[in-house]
Amino acid sequence: MSHLSIIGTGNMGQAIASVAGKGGHTVQMLGENDNDTAVTGDIVVLAVPYPALKDVIGQRRESLAGKIVVDITNPLNFETFDSMVVPADTSAAAEIATALPQSRVLKAFNTTFAGTLAAGSVGTLPTTVLIAGDDADAKSALISVVTSGGLEAVDAGSLKRARELEALGFLQLTLAAGEKVSWTGGFGLVA
């Protein structure tokens, strides 16, 4: 069993906590008034919007050393829904990995809406969490959390693939914002 700390109590943080709970894992939830509370999880999920990452990392850099850190953000311009706010040749996850060289950074959960994490399905398909990262053990640990919680998980490759996962998350958000898909739909993966 794993012990997770989830920083951020919004709908994504709650949905990820629900998945972990279903799998029998323990979860520490940390909200915006918990800045002085130490993270206790071996897996720390940064379930905050991209613009809030800088402060969270600044406050918690030392305590995140040695831990698995999961970035779930979609770093897009939410005013225009027409561009990303990270340079085109990188990703939010790569930025975090640079800022936290002593942590094992994974990209995950950014291609699944909160509703599909909570429901466990996208239409008739099981919800699949795509996970990218450079540390195989870290990926295995997160894959275990996800699959024990009743979802599918796929190793999407190295952390370099976070760029494509963020593009997919961006595209899916534009489709939902444009009412082409619902917030309980989106992309499902067929093996």
Add this chain to the structure above:
Amino acid sequence: MSHLSIIGTGNMGQAIASVAGKGGHTVQMLGENDNDTAVTGDIVVLAVPYPALKDVIGQRRESLAGKIVVDITNPLNFETFDSMVVPADTSAAAEIATALPQSRVLKAFNTTFAGTLAAGSVGTLPTTVLIAGDDADAKSALISVVTSGGLEAVDAGSLKRARELEALGFLQLTLAAGEKVSWTGGFGLVA
């Protein structure tokens, strides 16, 4: 009804011809020995690999003026399966639009494997063709071809979104090459 010219007789060209045929549209297929045959379609699908686009465009630039030109390529490095061969802030489709300023360029079919186009389904989901482009009438014409052929079609936004469609196509190809999904699977879209 539309009349399509499909340049390229590989599995993607054949699958797209099959979809158009099911919808009652007429198709001119042009292979590599047909360089001297004029394109007759109002919709011209460039169903050739990315490296072949330059020659096709060079040979046919004038005859493509005024037409709807559909780019289906996934411009990735097929030796490494680890990067794209177009700059990160652009797309193959944007390059084609620059090279063919008198054509109405669409991105489509790059996120659907040939097998899912031919079958009409991805697992239990209908196959959805994502289409990006800046000309609404051109998108409507291609959407009609796709839906009359029994598939779903979604307007994925402006041609700028081709970057995200190409990232999705790239990701999907890496998943298939890594045996995470089959060539008859991949991403399906749930409305």
